[in-house]
Amino acid sequence: MRVLSRKNDHGVEVYDAELNLVRTFPVPPRSTFKEPGSEGHAVPVSRDRLFYATDTAVLKVDPAGREEWRFELGARGPKCGVSYTDVALSHDDSLVWVYAPNAMADRGRDDEWIALDAATGAVRTRHELPTVGHGGDQFALRDGRMLLEVGEGQDGIQIYLAGPDSRPHDYGWGDRSLHGVSPDETRFVTVGQDSDDLIVHEFPSGDTLFKVTLPDFGFGEDEDDLFLEWSPGFLDDDTVIAVVFGVDEAEDTDWWRHFRIDARTGEVLGELEVTTINQYDLDTLGDGTYVITDTDGTLRRM
Numbered sequence: 001m002r003v004l005s006r007k008n009d010h011g012v013e014v015y016d017a018e019l020n021l022v023r024t025f026p027v028p029p030r031s032t033f034k035e036p037g038s039e040g041h042a043v044p045v046s047r048d049r050l051f052y053a054t055d056t057a058v059l060k061v062d063p064a065g066r067e068e069w070r071f072e073l074g075a076r077g078p079k080c081g082v083s084y085t086d087v088a089l090s091h092d093d094s095l096v097w098v099y100a101p102n103a104m105a106d107r108g109r110d111d112e113w114i115a116l117d118a119a120t121g122a123v124r125t126r127h128e129l130p131t132v133g134h135g136g137d138q139f140a141l142r143d144g145r146m147l148l149e150v151g152e153g154q155d156g157i158q159i160y161l162a163g164p165d166s167r168p169h170d171y172g173w174g175d176r177s178l179h180g181v182s183p184d185e186t187r188f189v190t191v192g193q194d195s196d197d198l199i200v201h202e203f204p205s206g207d208t209l210f211k212v213t214l215p216d217f218g219f220g221e222d223e224d225d226l227f228l229e230w231s232p233g234f235l236d237d238d239t240v241i242a243v244v245f246g247v248d249e250a251e252d253t254d255w256w257r258h259f260r261i262d263a264r265t266g267e268v269l270g271e272l273e274v275t276t277i278n279q280y281d282l283d284t285l286g287d288g289t290y291v292i293t294d295t296d297g298t299l300r301r302m
Contacts, residue, residue, distance in 0.1 A: 003043045004291065004299070014047050019291070019299045025050040026065040031084065040087040042096065044118070051096050051118070053085035055105075058098050060121060069121035071098075071114075077106025082153075084135035091140045094118055095164060099136030099148055113148060115164050125164050133158075139181050139188075147188070149178035157193055161204060171206045180233045182263060183286040189240055195227035198242055200263060210266030217244055217259055217268055225249065229256065233284035238263050241272060241290070245279050258282060274302070 004015040012025040031037040031054070041052035049068070050061050058071040073085065083104040088097045096116040102109050111129040116122065133150035140146055145163040152158065159178050162168040176190040181203060188203050198212045212228075219226055225247035232242040240261040247254055256279035258272040276282050276292050283291045291301050 002285075003045060003047060005041070005043045006299075007038070007041060012041050012043070012050055012052070014043050014050075015299065016047075019301050022047050023063050025052075025061065025063060027052055027061075028054060031055055039085045040099075042087045042089045044089060044093040046093075051087050051089065053087050053098065055083075055085075058085070058087060058096065058116065058121075060096075060118070071116055071121050071123075073098075073100050073102075073105075074107045077108065079106040080104070081106075082134045086136040086138055088138035088140060088146065089118065090115075090144055090146065090164075091142045092144070095124055095144075096121075097138055097140075097146050097148075099133070099138065099150065101131075101133045101135060101150075103132040104134055111150070113160065113162065113168060115146075125162075127162060127168050129158075129160070129168065131158050137178065139178070141181065141185055147178060147181065151177075159190070169204075173206075177230050179230065180284070182234045182237050184237050187234075187263065189232050189234065191228055191230050191232060195230065198228050198232055198240075198261075200240065200266065209264075212242065212261060212266050212268065214244065216266075217242075219244070229279045231280045231282070233282075233290075234263060234286055235260070235284045235290065236263075236286060236288045239269070241282065241284055243279050243282075254279075 006013055011027050014022045016022055027038040029037040031039045039053040056075055060068040081104045083101040086099040096118050098114045100112045102111050111131045113127045115124040131150045133152050137149045138146050148160045150158045156174040157177050159171040160168040175193040179189050181188045187200050189200050191198050200209045227245045229243040229245045235241050240263045242259050243256050245256045260269040260272050281293050
Protein backbone atom coordinates (compact mmCIF):
# COMPACT_ATOMS: atom_id res chain seq x y z
CA MET A 1 0.00 0.00 0.00
CA ARG A 2 1.24 3.51 -0.75
CA VAL A 3 2.60 5.68 2.01
CA LEU A 4 0.13 8.15 3.50
CA SER A 5 1.42 11.68 3.94
CA ARG A 6 0.16 15.24 3.90
CA LYS A 7 1.65 18.71 3.86
CA ASN A 8 0.61 21.36 6.35
CA ASP A 9 2.08 24.44 7.99
CA HIS A 10 4.45 22.28 10.08
CA GLY A 11 5.95 20.33 7.15
CA VAL A 12 5.18 16.97 5.56
CA GLU A 13 3.56 14.54 8.01
CA VAL A 14 4.12 10.81 7.32
CA TYR A 15 1.82 8.10 8.71
CA ASP A 16 1.83 4.33 9.04
CA ALA A 17 -1.03 2.10 7.88
CA GLU A 18 -2.90 2.65 11.16
CA LEU A 19 -2.58 6.43 10.66
CA ASN A 20 -0.10 6.85 13.50
CA LEU A 21 2.19 9.79 12.85
CA VAL A 22 5.68 8.40 12.10
CA ARG A 23 7.52 11.69 11.57
CA THR A 24 7.25 15.20 10.21
CA PHE A 25 9.77 16.40 7.64
CA PRO A 26 10.54 20.13 7.80
CA VAL A 27 10.01 21.78 4.41
CA PRO A 28 9.54 25.38 3.23
CA PRO A 29 5.97 26.77 3.21
CA ARG A 30 3.68 25.96 0.31
CA SER A 31 4.39 27.67 -2.98
CA THR A 32 1.81 30.22 -4.10
CA PHE A 33 1.39 32.25 -7.27
CA LYS A 34 3.16 35.20 -5.65
CA GLU A 35 5.51 33.48 -3.18
CA PRO A 36 7.94 30.61 -3.92
CA GLY A 37 8.06 27.61 -1.62
CA SER A 38 7.64 23.84 -1.57
CA GLU A 39 5.47 22.07 -4.13
CA GLY A 40 4.95 18.34 -4.84
CA HIS A 41 6.43 15.67 -2.55
CA ALA A 42 6.85 11.88 -2.30
CA VAL A 43 7.80 9.50 0.53
CA PRO A 44 9.31 6.00 0.06
CA VAL A 45 8.02 2.90 1.86
CA SER A 46 10.92 3.19 4.32
CA ARG A 47 9.43 6.54 5.46
CA ASP A 48 12.94 7.75 6.31
CA ARG A 49 13.48 10.13 3.39
CA LEU A 50 11.49 12.83 1.60
CA PHE A 51 11.63 13.94 -2.01
CA TYR A 52 10.11 17.33 -2.71
CA ALA A 53 10.11 20.13 -5.24
CA THR A 54 10.53 23.85 -4.80
CA ASP A 55 10.05 26.53 -7.44
CA THR A 56 13.66 25.96 -8.62
CA ALA A 57 14.76 22.39 -7.70
CA VAL A 58 13.95 18.85 -6.58
CA LEU A 59 15.56 17.69 -3.33
CA LYS A 60 16.08 14.53 -1.32
CA VAL A 61 16.32 15.11 2.44
CA ASP A 62 16.71 13.05 5.61
CA PRO A 63 14.30 13.22 8.59
CA ALA A 64 16.06 16.33 9.92
CA GLY A 65 15.63 18.09 6.57
CA ARG A 66 19.32 17.78 5.66
CA GLU A 67 19.84 17.75 1.90
CA GLU A 68 21.22 14.55 0.34
CA TRP A 69 20.99 15.66 -3.27
CA ARG A 70 19.50 18.46 -5.32
CA PHE A 71 18.40 18.52 -8.96
CA GLU A 72 18.20 22.04 -10.34
CA LEU A 73 15.19 22.95 -12.48
CA GLY A 74 16.24 26.55 -13.03
CA ALA A 75 14.80 29.83 -11.87
CA ARG A 76 11.39 31.00 -12.95
CA GLY A 77 11.32 33.84 -15.42
CA PRO A 78 9.68 37.27 -15.13
CA LYS A 79 6.61 36.12 -17.09
CA CYS A 80 5.97 33.16 -14.79
CA GLY A 81 2.37 32.03 -14.45
CA VAL A 82 0.77 29.47 -12.14
CA SER A 83 3.19 26.51 -12.24
CA TYR A 84 3.45 23.64 -9.78
CA THR A 85 6.11 20.90 -10.05
CA ASP A 86 4.87 17.38 -9.27
CA VAL A 87 7.05 14.63 -7.76
CA ALA A 88 6.22 10.90 -7.57
CA LEU A 89 8.14 7.72 -6.81
CA SER A 90 8.11 4.65 -9.04
CA HIS A 91 6.40 1.59 -7.58
CA ASP A 92 9.73 0.16 -6.32
CA ASP A 93 10.96 3.57 -5.03
CA SER A 94 14.01 3.42 -7.31
CA LEU A 95 13.11 6.44 -9.46
CA VAL A 96 11.76 9.91 -8.75
CA TRP A 97 9.52 11.10 -11.56
CA VAL A 98 9.23 14.87 -11.96
CA TYR A 99 6.75 16.85 -14.02
CA ALA A 100 8.30 20.29 -14.57
CA PRO A 101 5.94 22.97 -16.02
CA ASN A 102 8.81 24.89 -17.62
CA ALA A 103 6.77 26.83 -20.17
CA MET A 104 4.42 28.32 -17.58
CA ALA A 105 7.37 28.90 -15.23
CA ASP A 106 9.03 30.92 -18.03
CA ARG A 107 12.26 28.92 -17.93
CA GLY A 108 12.83 29.32 -21.66
CA ARG A 109 12.30 25.64 -22.55
CA ASP A 110 9.48 23.14 -23.04
CA ASP A 111 7.74 21.25 -20.26
CA GLU A 112 9.64 18.15 -19.17
CA TRP A 113 8.92 14.77 -17.63
CA ILE A 114 12.09 13.55 -15.92
CA ALA A 115 13.02 10.33 -14.10
CA LEU A 116 15.81 10.69 -11.54
CA ASP A 117 17.73 7.96 -9.72
CA ALA A 118 16.29 8.08 -6.19
CA ALA A 119 19.63 7.22 -4.59
CA THR A 120 21.79 9.76 -6.41
CA GLY A 121 19.57 12.25 -8.22
CA ALA A 122 21.17 11.38 -11.57
CA VAL A 123 18.97 11.71 -14.66
CA ARG A 124 17.70 8.34 -15.88
CA THR A 125 15.48 9.71 -18.66
CA ARG A 126 14.22 13.12 -19.75
CA HIS A 127 11.25 13.77 -22.05
CA GLU A 128 10.14 17.07 -23.54
CA LEU A 129 6.35 17.46 -23.62
CA PRO A 130 4.29 19.64 -26.00
CA THR A 131 2.27 21.03 -23.10
CA VAL A 132 1.93 24.38 -21.37
CA GLY A 133 0.84 22.97 -18.05
CA HIS A 134 0.10 24.55 -14.70
CA GLY A 135 0.75 21.28 -12.86
CA GLY A 136 0.57 17.50 -13.06
CA ASP A 137 -0.51 14.35 -11.21
CA GLN A 138 1.27 11.01 -11.52
CA PHE A 139 0.27 7.39 -10.89
CA ALA A 140 2.94 4.71 -10.48
CA LEU A 141 2.51 1.23 -12.00
CA ARG A 142 4.01 -2.05 -10.80
CA ASP A 143 6.00 -2.60 -14.00
CA GLY A 144 7.94 0.65 -13.51
CA ARG A 145 5.87 2.81 -15.83
CA MET A 146 4.11 6.00 -14.82
CA LEU A 147 0.89 7.71 -15.86
CA LEU A 148 0.89 11.50 -15.98
CA GLU A 149 -1.94 14.00 -16.22
CA VAL A 150 -0.99 17.56 -17.20
CA GLY A 151 -3.53 20.29 -16.50
CA GLU A 152 -3.41 23.20 -18.95
CA GLY A 153 -6.29 25.19 -17.49
CA GLN A 154 -8.84 26.25 -20.07
CA ASP A 155 -6.60 24.81 -22.81
CA GLY A 156 -7.33 21.24 -21.72
CA ILE A 157 -5.85 18.20 -20.00
CA GLN A 158 -3.27 15.79 -21.44
CA ILE A 159 -2.59 12.21 -20.29
CA TYR A 160 0.67 10.34 -20.95
CA LEU A 161 2.11 6.89 -20.21
CA ALA A 162 5.87 6.23 -20.15
CA GLY A 163 8.55 4.02 -18.65
CA PRO A 164 12.19 4.79 -17.90
CA ASP A 165 13.17 3.27 -21.26
CA SER A 166 10.20 4.26 -23.43
CA ARG A 167 8.92 7.43 -25.04
CA PRO A 168 5.68 8.90 -23.66
CA HIS A 169 2.46 7.61 -25.17
CA ASP A 170 -0.07 10.44 -25.61
CA TYR A 171 -3.67 9.27 -25.16
CA GLY A 172 -4.69 12.24 -27.28
CA TRP A 173 -8.00 13.16 -25.67
CA GLY A 174 -7.17 16.64 -24.47
CA ASP A 175 -10.30 16.94 -22.33
CA ARG A 176 -10.23 14.18 -19.70
CA SER A 177 -8.89 14.33 -16.16
CA LEU A 178 -7.13 11.20 -14.80
CA HIS A 179 -8.10 10.03 -11.31
CA GLY A 180 -6.65 6.63 -10.62
CA VAL A 181 -5.82 3.11 -11.71
CA SER A 182 -7.55 -0.06 -10.50
CA PRO A 183 -5.51 -2.13 -8.00
CA ASP A 184 -5.14 -4.92 -10.59
CA GLU A 185 -4.00 -2.27 -13.14
CA THR A 186 -6.47 -3.37 -15.82
CA ARG A 187 -8.51 -0.13 -15.82
CA PHE A 188 -8.27 3.58 -15.11
CA VAL A 189 -10.86 6.26 -14.49
CA THR A 190 -11.26 9.75 -15.97
CA VAL A 191 -13.75 12.62 -15.69
CA GLY A 192 -14.56 14.93 -18.58
CA GLN A 193 -13.20 18.46 -18.43
CA ASP A 194 -16.78 19.75 -18.34
CA SER A 195 -17.51 17.51 -15.32
CA ASP A 196 -20.50 15.90 -17.02
CA ASP A 197 -19.34 12.28 -17.32
CA LEU A 198 -17.07 9.62 -15.83
CA ILE A 199 -15.41 6.93 -17.97
CA VAL A 200 -13.64 3.74 -16.94
CA HIS A 201 -11.05 2.80 -19.57
CA GLU A 202 -9.20 -0.41 -20.32
CA PHE A 203 -5.51 -0.14 -19.41
CA PRO A 204 -3.22 0.38 -21.21
CA SER A 205 -5.21 0.88 -24.43
CA GLY A 206 -7.51 3.59 -23.08
CA ASP A 207 -10.54 2.02 -24.76
CA THR A 208 -13.83 2.99 -23.12
CA LEU A 209 -15.36 0.20 -21.02
CA PHE A 210 -18.32 2.27 -19.84
CA LYS A 211 -19.48 5.84 -19.31
CA VAL A 212 -21.53 7.16 -16.39
CA THR A 213 -23.42 10.47 -16.59
CA LEU A 214 -25.46 12.48 -14.09
CA PRO A 215 -28.83 10.88 -15.01
CA ASP A 216 -27.34 7.51 -13.99
CA PHE A 217 -27.23 8.84 -10.42
CA GLY A 218 -30.90 9.81 -10.56
CA PHE A 219 -30.47 13.46 -11.48
CA GLY A 220 -32.10 15.18 -14.43
CA GLU A 221 -30.12 16.14 -17.51
CA ASP A 222 -31.36 19.72 -17.31
CA GLU A 223 -30.48 20.36 -13.67
CA ASP A 224 -28.23 23.42 -13.34
CA ASP A 225 -25.19 23.73 -11.08
CA LEU A 226 -24.68 19.97 -10.92
CA PHE A 227 -21.32 18.34 -11.64
CA LEU A 228 -19.34 15.13 -11.43
CA GLU A 229 -16.36 16.22 -9.35
CA TRP A 230 -12.74 15.64 -10.32
CA SER A 231 -12.32 13.32 -7.34
CA PRO A 232 -13.28 9.69 -8.12
CA GLY A 233 -11.11 6.72 -7.22
CA PHE A 234 -10.99 2.93 -7.07
CA LEU A 235 -12.15 1.72 -3.66
CA ASP A 236 -11.05 -1.76 -4.82
CA ASP A 237 -11.00 -3.70 -8.10
CA ASP A 238 -14.79 -3.89 -8.14
CA THR A 239 -15.85 -0.42 -6.99
CA VAL A 240 -15.32 3.18 -8.04
CA ILE A 241 -16.31 6.02 -5.72
CA ALA A 242 -17.64 9.10 -7.54
CA VAL A 243 -18.72 12.47 -6.14
CA VAL A 244 -21.68 14.49 -7.38
CA PHE A 245 -21.51 18.18 -6.45
CA GLY A 246 -24.39 20.63 -6.52
CA VAL A 247 -25.51 24.07 -5.44
CA ASP A 248 -28.67 24.71 -3.43
CA GLU A 249 -29.66 28.09 -4.82
CA ALA A 250 -32.45 28.60 -2.30
CA GLU A 251 -30.07 28.15 0.63
CA ASP A 252 -27.02 29.49 -1.25
CA THR A 253 -25.01 26.45 -0.11
CA ASP A 254 -22.95 23.73 -1.77
CA TRP A 255 -23.58 20.03 -1.28
CA TRP A 256 -21.84 16.82 -2.38
CA ARG A 257 -22.70 13.14 -2.24
CA HIS A 258 -20.50 10.06 -2.70
CA PHE A 259 -21.72 7.17 -4.86
CA ARG A 260 -20.51 3.61 -5.42
CA ILE A 261 -20.19 2.41 -9.04
CA ASP A 262 -19.60 -1.16 -10.17
CA ALA A 263 -16.13 -0.86 -11.69
CA ARG A 264 -16.79 -3.65 -14.20
CA THR A 265 -20.29 -2.81 -15.44
CA GLY A 266 -20.87 0.90 -14.68
CA GLU A 267 -23.98 0.23 -12.60
CA VAL A 268 -24.53 2.84 -9.89
CA LEU A 269 -24.80 0.79 -6.70
CA GLY A 270 -26.05 3.52 -4.39
CA GLU A 271 -24.80 6.23 -2.12
CA LEU A 272 -21.83 5.84 0.21
CA GLU A 273 -23.10 7.28 3.49
CA VAL A 274 -20.15 9.38 4.58
CA THR A 275 -19.64 12.99 5.59
CA THR A 276 -16.47 14.77 4.45
CA ILE A 277 -15.11 18.26 5.02
CA ASN A 278 -15.22 18.95 1.28
CA GLN A 279 -15.87 17.19 -2.01
CA TYR A 280 -12.19 16.30 -2.49
CA ASP A 281 -11.32 14.97 0.96
CA LEU A 282 -12.10 11.26 0.58
CA ASP A 283 -8.98 9.36 -0.56
CA THR A 284 -9.51 5.76 -1.74
CA LEU A 285 -6.66 3.33 -0.96
CA GLY A 286 -7.61 0.50 -3.34
CA ASP A 287 -7.99 -2.15 -0.64
CA GLY A 288 -11.62 -1.43 0.22
CA THR A 289 -10.77 1.36 2.66
CA TYR A 290 -10.51 5.11 2.40
CA VAL A 291 -9.15 8.06 4.40
CA ILE A 292 -11.06 11.20 5.36
CA THR A 293 -10.24 14.20 7.55
CA ASP A 294 -12.15 14.71 10.81
CA THR A 295 -13.47 18.14 11.76
CA ASP A 296 -10.56 18.49 14.20
CA GLY A 297 -8.05 17.86 11.38
CA THR A 298 -7.10 14.28 12.29
CA LEU A 299 -7.12 11.55 9.63
CA ARG A 300 -9.51 8.62 9.82
CA ARG A 301 -9.28 5.37 7.85
CA MET A 302 -12.62 3.73 7.18
